[in-house]
Amino acid sequence: MARRIEVTGAGGVRLAAWEFADPAKEGTGAGAGGVLLLHGLMGRAAHWASTARGLSGRYRAVALDQRGHGQSAQPPLEACTREAYVEDAEAALEQLALAPAVLVGHAMGALTAWQLAARRPDLVRGVVICDMRASALGAASQAEWADWFRSWPLPFATLADVRRWFAEDDPRLERPDPARGAFYAEVMHESADGWRPLFDPDRMLRTRESWVHDAHWDELTQVRCPTLVVRGLDGELGRAEAQEMVRVLPDGHYAEIPDAGHVPHYDQPGAWQGVLDQFLGELGTP
Incomplete structure (x- = not known):
């Protein structure tokens, strides 16, 4: 443990x-x-x-x-x-x-x-x-990430929906990736209206801004x-x-x-x- x-x-x-x-x-x-x-x-x-x-x-x-x-x-x-x-x-x-x-x-x-x-x-x-x-x-990469965060269908109704979206439906995917679905399921928590990330996307973008350029x-x-x-x-x-x-x-x-x-x-x-x-x-x- x-x-x-x-x-x-x-x-x-x-x-x-x-x-x-x-x-x-x-x-x-x-x-x-x-x-x-x-x-x-x-x-x-x-x-x-x-x-x-x-x-x-x-x-x-x-x-x-x-x-x-x-x-x-x-x-x-x-x-x-x-x-x-x-x-x-x-x-x-x-x-x-x-x-x-x-x-x-x-x-x-x-x-x-x-x-x-x-x-x-x-x-x-x-x-x-x-x-x-x-x-x-570069800046183009940062803009792509901002668009990607906006594409998330929040809140997810269930944790199974989280796994499915990141493994199958995410527009970034070229082919299904179950391991990726499991990876993102680990960073979600259940809130009053469904499943949302533990982190704040704006904070993630600011963090990324500090190194991508x-x-x-x-x-x-x-x-x-x-x-x-x-x-x-x-x-x-x-x-x-x-x-x-x-x-x-x-x-x-x-x-x-x-x-x-x-x-x-x-x-x-x-x-x-x-x-x-x-x-x-x-x-x-x-």
């Missing part, structure tokens, strides 16, 4: 996290090293449940609900900055005594991970980047610890860009997961866990 813990983030924002291992138990704790799991935009710590359980026998695994997500506090729009997200992860490592830790990030969480590793190398001994681009995405290659060059770039073959991170990211990283490594898209830990959890285990095994203990 996961244990809920509290972290005080940048500006005093209350953050919720879940620890999937008891550091007092044999085989876990500081001797085995800490792993901080950072979800992507619109995600939540629960998205890492399977991954964290797979790690908890050997590592102290903690999944963080980032600001504005899951059960963490909803800060003002102006507090949804890149700096704040990085400072929140830094606070989690320090307050939970996880460092030197491995940071495992999906999408936005991966960007947070490598920015923190560049900024505080003393806290980070390894990074896993899952399906996050280093290139600038900038490229992040220079920060990659500053990450000195071993870093694994993972992509699903049908994900948003293309092979050429992923391999260029590995090239510019001082200690970059690369892995592909077949039959997986943007969320390989949902699409192919066994293959994802295998890739992660191999990387962590090669890192050894701190």
Whole structure:
């Protein structure tokens, strides 16, 4: 069972996290090293449940609900900055005594991970980047996201409707994707009029605004610890860009997961866990 813990983030924002291992138990704790799991935009710590359980026998695994997500506090729009997200992860490592830790990030969480590793190398001994681009995405991408949020048929009548829409009816889909439906079902909650997201779409857009216009290659060059770039073959991170990211990283490594898209830990959890285990095994203990 996961244990809920509290972290005080940048500006005093209350953050919720879940620890999937008891550091007092044999085989876990500081001797085995800490792993901080950072979800992507619109995600939540629960998205890492399977991954964290797979790690908890050997590592102290903690999944963080980032600001504005899951059960963490909803800060003002102006507090949804890149700096704040990085400072929140830094606070989690320090307050939970996880460092030197491995940071495992999906999408936005991966960007947070490598920015923190560049900024505080003393806290980070390894990074896993899952399906996050280093290139600038630009204004057109942001406008597409705003249109996409407006296309959501809120409120959903049932959780089954959530799964079906994101797996079959979402206009972004090229083909049915049940794993995607399950992924989005995790970020919905039942309200008085139906099922709605745990997050505020405007807050998500403001959060995304803080990184889409900038490229992040220079920060990659500053990450000195071993870093694994993972992509699903049908994900948003293309092979050429992923391999260029590995090239510019001082200690970059690369892995592909077949039959997986943007969320390989949902699409192919066994293959994802295998890739992660191999990387962590090669890192050894701190």
